[in-house]
Amino acid sequence: MSRVLSAVAWPYANGPRHIGHVAGFGVPSDVFSRYMRMAGHDVLMVSGTDEHGTPILVTADKEGVTARELADRNNRVIVEDLAALGLSYDLFTRTTTGNHYRVVQEMFTTVRDNGYMVEQTTKSAISPSTGRTLPDRYIEGTCPICKYAEARGDQCDNCGNQLDPTDLIDPRSKINGETPAFVDTQHYFLDLPALAGALGEWLDERESSGTWRPNVIKFSQNILKEIRPRAMTRDIDWGIPVPGWEDQPTKRLYVWFDAVIGYLSASIEWARRLAETEGSSPERWRDWWNDPEALSYYFMGKDNIVFHSQIWPAELLAYSGSGDKGGEPGTFGELNLPTEVVSSEFMTMESRQFSTSRGHVILVRDVLERYGPDPLRYFICAAGPETSDADFTWAEFVQRNNSELVAGWGNLVNRTATMVAKNFGEIPECGPLEEVDEAVLATVRGGFGSVGALLGRHKLRAGIAEAMRIVGEVNKYLTVTEPYKMKDDSQRERLATVLHVAVQCVSDCNTLLAPFLPHAANKVHAVLGGEGELIPMPRIEEVDELEPDSGAGLVTYPVITGDYTATPAWESRAVVPGTKVDKPTPVFTKLDPSVVEEELARVSG
RNA sequence: GGGGCGGUAGCUCAGUCGGUCAGAGCAGAGGACUCAUAAUCCUUGGGUCGUGGGUUCGAGCCCCACCCGCCCUACCA
Numbered sequence A: 001m002s003r004v005l006s007a008v009a010w011p012y013a014n015g016p017r018h019i020g021h022v023a024g025f026g027v028p029s030d031v032f033s034r035y036m037r038m039a040g041h042d043v044l045m046v047s048g049t050d051e052h053g054t055p056i057l058v059t060a061d062k063e064g065v066t067a068r069e070l071a072d073r074n075n076r077v078i079v080e081d082l083a084a085l086g087l088s089y090d091l092f093t094r095t096t097t098g099n100h101y102r103v104v105q106e107m108f109t110t111v112r113d114n115g116y117m118v119e120q121t122t123k124s125a126i127s128p129s130t131g132r133t134l135p136d137r138y139i140e141g142t143c144p145i146c147k148y149a150e151a152r153g154d155q156c157d158n159c160g161n162q163l164d165p166t167d168l169i170d171p172r173s174k175i176n177g178e179t180p181a182f183v184d185t186q187h188y189f190l191d192l193p194a195l196a197g198a199l200g201e202w203l204d205e206r207e208s209s210g211t212w213r214p215n216v217i218k219f220s221q222n223i224l225k226e227i228r229p230r231a232m233t234r235d236i237d238w239g240i241p242v243p244g245w246e247d248q249p250t251k252r253l254y255v256w257f258d259a260v261i262g263y264l265s266a267s268i269e270w271a272r273r274l275a276e277t278e279g280s281s282p283e284r285w286r287d288w289w290n291d292p293e294a295l296s297y298y299f300m301g302k303d304n305i306v307f308h309s310q311i312w313p314a315e316l317l318a319y320s321g322s323g324d325k326g327g328e329p330g331t332f333g334e335l336n337l338p339t340e341v342v343s344s345e346f347m348t349m350e351s352r353q354f355s356t357s358r359g360h361v362i363l364v365r366d367v368l369e370r371y372g373p374d375p376l377r378y379f380i381c382a383a384g385p386e387t388s389d390a391d392f393t394w395a396e397f398v399q400r401n402n403s404e405l406v407a408g409w410g411n412l413v414n415r416t417a418t419m420v421a422k423n424f425g426e427i428p429e430c431g432p433l434e435e436v437d438e439a440v441l442a443t444v445r446g447g448f449g450s451v452g453a454l455l456g457r458h459k460l461r462a463g464i465a466e467a468m469r470i471v472g473e474v475n476k477y478l479t480v481t482e483p484y485k486m487k488d489d490s491q492r493e494r495l496a497t498v499l500h501v502a503v504q505c506v507s508d509c510n511t512l513l514a515p516f517l518p519h520a521a522n523k524v525h526a527v528l529g530g531e532g533e534l535i536p537m538p539r540i541e542e543v544d545e546l547e548p549d550s551g552a553g554l555v556t557y558p559v560i561t562g563d564y565t566a567t568p569a570w571e572s573r574a575v576v577p578g579t580k581v582d583k584p585t586p587v588f589t590k591l592d593p594s595v596v597e598e599e600l601a602r603v604s605g
Numbered sequence B: 001g002g003g004g005c006g007g008u009a010g011c012u013c014a015g016u017c018g019g020u021c022a023g024a025g026c027a028g029a030g031g032a033c034u035c036a037u038a039a040u041c042c043u044u045g046g047g048u049c050g051u052g053g054g055u056u057c058g059a060g061c062c063c064c065a066c067c068c069g070c071c072c073u074a075c076c077a
Helices: A019-038 A054-063 A067-084 A098-113 A192-209 A214-224 A259-278 A302-320 A364-371 A373-383 A394-423 A435-456 A460-481 A489-513 A518-527 A594-603
Strands: A003-008 A042-049 A091-094 A117-126 A139-142 A169-173 A181-190 A233-235 A251-253 A295-301 A340-344 A347-349 A390-392 A539-544 A556-561
Touching: A003 A019, A003 A259, A019 A042, A019 A067, A019 A295, A019 A340, A019 A347, A019 A364, A019 A373, A019 A390, A019 A435, A019 A460, A042 A067, A042 A259, A054 A067, A067 A091, A067 A364, A067 A539, A067 A556, A091 A098, A091 A259, A098 A117, A098 A259, A098 A302, A181 A233, A181 A302, A192 A214, A192 A302, A214 A302, A214 A340, A259 A302, A295 A302, A302 A340, A364 A373, A373 A390, A373 A394, A373 A460, A373 A518, A390 A394, A394 A460, A394 A489, A394 A518, A394 A594, A435 A460, A435 A489, A460 A489, A489 A518
Parallel strands: A003 A042, A003 A295, A042 A091, A295 A340, A347 A390
Antiparallel strands: A091 A556, A117 A181, A139 A169, A233 A251, A539 A556
């Protein structure tokens, strides 16, 4: 048994999330975490909403609300969506908690004391009317190279050249049209070059493990070559105050020294909350962070690789004093570097990139309301952007649901339960086993090895395909043994045996599919006469702010949490003869092909 | 501009060290069966493995060039 930290990317709270987001980090991390718990590991799965930064401020201004109001609203929507999807976080919190503020500030202070945070003056664009930093992408003007009139400050969309906002002819703010002022401003920079050696050693060591996806490790090593200091503060009034600069309220820590630290602060918050309710140690988070034997897996989309394979590990190394400048760890001690950075590619929709602003989007909430969690989870597991970009189409969504989930697995559950209910009303006793019986039981048991090995390497697509192959074997077993033809009393014992074996196989297949389809697993469990839940589900809880005096400003907020100790083991469990089985109602629903047209009409915008 | 990924049957994709690697699922066609949400099971795959060269006894798998698509390049996974 190992301690396993499942660190899941923090969704940005500037709006509700679409299915591409949960395909990138949500579902894959949940399947992995559920499997690891079933396999006996001690999993801590954390995440939260990322709520600071310019985009939220801009959106809030546009809507005439405060950044905090906007963040509160979106945080709640995201929490509800992720919980409804069944994502089994131990704690899903937010970056606007007092606990997070304190953890970030402790990290910052120690990193600075260790010498890795250096002050530099730079030229940066600010909005004259608000004094806020104007990010490059919020500045537009005429491209100096091709004269395109709507070039962005960071890049010209017309000629593709990378630009500096000061190059633009006639620059203006995209937010309110005013001319930005380019002023000298003081910021803290993380001295990444002083950490490059340690980072390189870590990456080389990780590469030799052979477990990282090749493109992730190669990309990470590549960006190390051009490493340079990066600003960790910004001119903005929405964010975590910079220790030592409390007299400058318009300077705040930047997302790079905010959201990623959430993995640690959420772990600490989890331990503190558990200490209050269960009396365990508030230092329990250290089991996952200070013990070098503990494993950590970080789940995200590919645009976030640089955060997790460079910036976050650099911050951890700087905190521990492990770079060229030496230093001593702070109160959190020496912190573990990521075992694995598991990055997804992108999911497109009907061949085009998701675009919330253009309405080319499918919100998680809409899919859950119309079709429930199972079809979406199944699609993401079977056809998600695991190692290359993947396209979501409604036609394939319907097709996979109908011909694989419903016709393959759902039908097996249904026909088995129907025959048992009709002939016995309970799970029958098992008589002498014949070769076919032994063979199918062995095939199914083999699934715990084959599917498990794939899930341990977070290969969802191959894992669920293997599980579905086994489902097919069980369907074949029923066709070959033909229990529905055993009507004579002399065949009664054989009928009982075949159906007993079938129920055993369905039960085991259900366990194999439980990490992928937890909601369905609980329903199938009930169909077979089981009591309660087979696999625990997360819940939303309204909690009190732990640090009311931190200045963060929250009073109560919703979190996703759960008690997953009742997770079933990753193994075959003998079904109990005599368990009542009623005539089942279908667990899965077939979708009418017309939903393809309906949905396409919705997204045509 | 720089970096990365991909281009394999109608569709979605597997193909570890180059030599049964030309495959799976779905769709389509034919058959069997009827317990089941017309579900299940069996049979059925002539696709220049993006293009053009090269290395090799032998290349989707290695090298070079080119074409196409996508992504990252300092904050929408």
